[in-house]
Amino acid sequence: MSQREPTGIVFNIQRFTVHDGPGIRTEIFLKGCTLRCKWCSNPESQSPRREPGVYITKCIGLDHCGLCSQACPTGSILREEHGFVTAIARDTCAHCMRCTDVCPANALKSWGVEMTADQVMEEILADRPLMERSGGGVTFSGGEALFQFDFLMELLRRCRAKELHTCVETALHVPQDHLAQTVPLTDLYIFDIKDISSQRHRAFTGAGNELILDNARFLSRTGKPMVVRIPIIPGHNDMEENILGIRDFILQEMEHKPLQIQFLRFRRLGEEKYASLGMPYVMTEEVERAEFEQHVHHLVSLMTQAGLPAVAGTTKPIAGLSGGTP
Numbered sequence: 001m002s003q004r005e006p007t008g009i010v011f012n013i014q015r016f017t018v019h020d021g022p023g024i025r026t027e028i029f030l031k032g033c034t035l036r037c038k039w040c041s042n043p044e045s046q047s048p049r050r051e052p053g054v055y056i057t058k059c060i061g062l063d064h065c066g067l068c069s070q071a072c073p074t075g076s077i078l079r080e081e082h083g084f085v086t087a088i089a090r091d092t093c094a095h096c097m098r099c100t101d102v103c104p105a106n107a108l109k110s111w112g113v114e115m116t117a118d119q120v121m122e123e124i125l126a127d128r129p130l131m132e133r134s135g136g137g138v139t140f141s142g143g144e145a146l147f148q149f150d151f152l153m154e155l156l157r158r159c160r161a162k163e164l165h166t167c168v169e170t171a172l173h174v175p176q177d178h179l180a181q182t183v184p185l186t187d188l189y190i191f192d193i194k195d196i197s198s199q200r201h202r203a204f205t206g207a208g209n210e211l212i213l214d215n216a217r218f219l220s221r222t223g224k225p226m227v228v229r230i231p232i233i234p235g236h237n238d239m240e241e242n243i244l245g246i247r248d249f250i251l252q253e254m255e256h257k258p259l260q261i262q263f264l265r266f267r268r269l270g271e272e273k274y275a276s277l278g279m280p281y282v283m284t285e286e287v288e289r290a291e292f293e294q295h296v297h298h299l300v301s302l303m304t305q306a307g308l309p310a311v312a313g314t315t316k317p318i319a320g321l322s323g324g325t326p
Contacts, residue, residue, distance in 0.1 A: 008151030011044055011112045011143070013123050016130075019314040021167035021188055022321050023136025026127045028120060028155070030140065031112045032147030034173045036206040037194070039233050039283050041269035044111035044276075045143035049095050051111045052088055053276030058107035059084045068099035068108055087278055109276065117154045125162065137165025137187070146174040146182070156185035172215040173207055179215055183222050188321070190227045191216065195237045196245030204236050213249065220254035225321060228258040229314075232296050233266045234287050243299045247306055260318045261310040263300050265292065 012029040020027055032048030044051065061083045062069060068085060074094050085107060088099075100110040124138055131137055138159050145152055145168050152168075159166050167188040172179070193216060195201040198208040219226060230246060232238050250257060266287070274281040296312050303310030309319065 006117045006151055006154045007114050008117075008120070008148045008155075009048060009050060009112045010115050010120065011042075013120075015127055017139065020139040020141065020169060020190060021137060022165070022318070023134035024127075024130050025136045025139050025167070026124050026131070027139040027141055028124070030142050030145055030148045030152065033143040033171070034147065034207065035144070035171055037231075038204045038236070039231065039266055041267075041273075042143070043270060043274050043279050048143075048147060049112070050097055050114070051095065051277060052093065052097060052100050053109040053111050053273070054085060054087055054278070055107050055109065055272075055276055056084065056086050058105045060105045060107070065104065067102040067104070071098040071102045073098065090278060111277070117151070117158060120155055121158050121162075124159070124164070128162075128164070131164065135165075137167065139167040139169060139190075141169040142171075144174065145170050146178055149174075149178045153181060153185070156182060160185050172212040172219075174211075174215065176211075176215055176218055179218065183219075183224060186224065188225045188227070189219055190229060191219070192229050192231065193246050193249070194231060196242055196249060200237065200242075204233070213253075216249075217253055217255075220256045223256050226256070226258045227260050227262060227318065227321075229262045229264055231264045231266065232299065233283075234292060235285060238295065238299070240299070240302065243302050247303055247308065250308060251306060257308065259309065259320050260316070261303055261308055262314050263296055263310065263312050264314070265296055265312070 009031040010028060011031045014027040014029070017025050017027045029045065031045060033046050036046065040046065044053065062085065063083045073096060074092050097110045100108040140152055140155065156166055165187050166185060167190060168182055168186045169190040170179070172191045193212065194205065195209060198210060201207070201209040228250065230243070250261070266283075268283060271281045300310045300312050
């Protein structure tokens with residue numbers, strides 16, 4: 001009997017991306033994450049399963065259609081009001097996606113699609129000429145890129161066989177033995193250090209930071225090119241104390257320093273996605289933009305004053321980083 005081809009759940013393939021590694025890249029977003037960051041702008045990335053999303057304003061009404069209700073195998077999982085689908089009872093949903101398959105108005109959307117490794121590589125290789133001309137490659141992200149570890153390893157092996165530059169974007173809240181297995185197949189890592197305080201980290205991500213920091217130490221010892229990102233979230237981790245703590249960690253405990261430290265400004269994104277999944281969006285605080293921008297630049301200066309290559313955003317060139325064939 002032939003072995004079944006590896007498959008994974010992909011929730012997005014983004015072409016022509018230029019901010020997640022050198023050159024022009026194809027970015028593969030794999031579903032599933034071990035963290036639950038309060039500010040996550042991609043809630044559809046969190047669960048490893050395919051999920052139906054509901055877009056109420058697109059529904060044409062069950063009296064006129066009703067195909068989703070007829071297709072649902074678990075019975076009455078679609079709640080309706082005035083003849084329109086408004087939500088899905090997530091506790092009984094079978095995640096079979098039959099409702100999304102038959103919806104003619106796209107009021108029901110499947111977050112995530114099962115793809116074989118061959119199918120993903122076909123998408124990647126279609127962009128190879130552009131990668132070669134620009135010194136680009138492939139970036140694997142999420143969710144958490146390592147959540148679907150076996151599938152990621154299969155794709156990394158295939159990319160290495162095709163001599164494609166590879167980048168893995170990770171939150172580092174993953175088993176270190178898994179991370180270690182990606183090292184020979186990965187040319188660049190991009191990872192977050194969100195908070196130096198494990199207590200605060202747990203409060204707004206659902207997990208402490210001990211494993212993350214230990215994995216950062218490990219990766220730094222490998223000498224692999226790294227980019228560190230710090231999402232700046234008002235009222236959560238935007239204190240000087242936190243940035244100084246991360247600065248000292250990088251200076252004192254990371255053997256090879258990152259090529260760049262990128263400060264990512266918080267923006268309210270993804271509210272419609274949360275609504276489609278029946279999830280509450282909790283980041284409702286308004287931010288005075290000009291004042292916030294000034295504060296972010298001040299936090300960046302705390303790093304640069306210590307000689308670390310920190311910048312606001314992801315658009316600044318990264319010294320010492322090149323793509324192309326490994």
